[in-house]
Amino acid sequence: MSKVLIIGCGGVAGVAIHKCCQNSDVFEEICIASRTVSKCEAVKAQLEGKTRTKITTEQVDADDVNQVIALIRKVQPDLVMNIALPYQDLTIMDACLECGVNYMDTANYEPEDIDDPEWRAVYEKRCKEEGFSAYFDYSWQWAYKEKFEKAGLTALLGSGFDPGVTQAYCAWAQKHLFDEIHTIDILDCNGGDHGYPFATNFNPEINLREVSAPGSYWEDGHWVEIPAMSIKREYNFDQVGMKDMYLLHHEEIESLAKNIPGVKRIRFFMTFGQSYLTHMKCLENVGMLSTTPIEFEGHQIVPIQFLKALLPDPASLGPRTVGKTNIGCIFTGVKDGVEKKAYIYNVCDHQECYKEVGSQAISYTTGVPAMIGAMMLLTGKWNKPGVYTVEEFDPDPYMDALNQWGLPWQVDDNPVLVD
């Protein structure tokens, strides 16, 4: 029986809130707080009378640490669920430390302003030393480890699907299927169609930054960086069919490389249609993906934020998206001296998600694990002071909860491998 403060009220948070309200034994009370409080009130209105969970709402600008501290002191939660944007991760972690409250999120920190000289200096050093140049990485949040340990608090990083569930799959495979995992390919396939010429399935700014960045993978103890979208494979996904997929940099590679002993290669692939890529390239070429403000008729405009205002809101895609997602991990390795392979994955249907919680499957597959990660912390199943990613905890209760709360998984012990 717990009280949770949920910060953010977009597509993913909407699903997490619905799932918390289905699980009132654990989530007795939630406070939804976001920049635009009317969105929180709208979700509250949808759910009230249909759940035993008590819901309150608040307005907060989570870029301002003092506002978050004041809010936590007012609400007195057992846990803060950060489902706003990666830009707010550090201010919310600081506020949790100040108030003595556990923390969790669904995506690792990246700065809103990549021209900030202080951030840029650290970024350029990391690019040189680590060998990958994505804007997001775990170093900023891992730097909080000692502070959380000393405070006796837990911070759970990245409990969405990928990152999140994919790391639980890795920990489960390590625990139950392999003595040693040699390769991991994470495959993220969205076979959904929303009928728009171009839209992103989650926050456009975060999504387009991720996809337009150079790709990279982990091999033999170091990063290999490649130009964006330059490694392409085809894969025949269960219940979706043949899709083109491209190698991207992704945050869970960074933590898995540290936490899966003996792993030799980790790659991440995401499916994209040609039309999406053509639109993205064109927008990039004309400067619409830039985060640097420009002066337009007396106003300062950030091109990618203007683009976000033009694109469909991801939270509005639910009613019109049909088809399925298929996300999972293909492993190769050794068990009892014998080489083996396995593929653990989930298939999720966009329209089924919409019927259940009024949202498409991308928000669903992220919002459900956000609720589950919170449940792990609140019920004490995952409890160790410090800053951790999902694969650093016992995967069994999390994997059981995935089956119970809407993201059932299956194991194929003879999958086709990606070359």
Ligand code: NDP
């Ligand atoms: P949305 O843009 O739909 O929602 C973001 C929410 O955060 C909005 O309600 C927004 O408020 C709020 N917000 C933004 N800035 C602030 C601020 N300064 N203070 C308070 N609230 C703020 O994003 P999504 O729901 O699509 O994504 C949410 C998170 O989930 C992101 O971090 C994303 O990277 C992550 N994600 C993780 C995935 C995974 O598998 N791990 C997959 C997909 C997403 P307002 O309404 O006013 O704009």
